Amino acid sequence: MxxxxxxxxxxxxxxxxxxxxxxxxxxxxxxxxxxxxxxxALKRILTPEAMARLDNLRIVRPELVEALEQQLLALASSGRVKLPITDEDLKQILAQIYEKSRREYRFRF
Structure with a gap:
């Protein structure tokens, strides 16, 4: 049993x-x-050069790229950015993200 x-x-x-x-x-x-x-969806809204930049960035900052992809898709679907997003447009978006993150991490004593 x-x-x-x-x-x-x-x-x-x-x-x-x-x-x-x-x-x-x-x-x-x-x-x-x-x-x-x-x-x-990203291939539809990004130029090949911008897609290549995103792929390269994915290698070094995968967590950033995931958030960036969501943001790009939201911008495109809401019409807040002209399509297709070029490499220069993507550089400007990245610069804004980096500038914002730098401001968030400044320490004041």
Missing amino acids: AEDSNDEELERLREKKLRELQEQAEARRRAEELAAQRRL
Whole structure:
């Protein structure tokens, strides 16, 4: 009898682990799908040069690029920026972001 309950418990644990792995795989697939959709949208609103700059920046500051992508998509969808966004436009946006972040971290004594 004890062996049967151990087998049942083991089977429940296996099923639970399988469900968890399936959920993780599904979450990864959804995240990849959303990333592909975002990339496609960015390709529509950025010139190839601006896209290349964004890709280069992603290598050194991935957290910044994620926020920047969201901001660019919001600007484009609201019509607050002319399309396509050129490399020069992107440089200006980046300069504004850097200037704002520098102001936020100034210390006063």
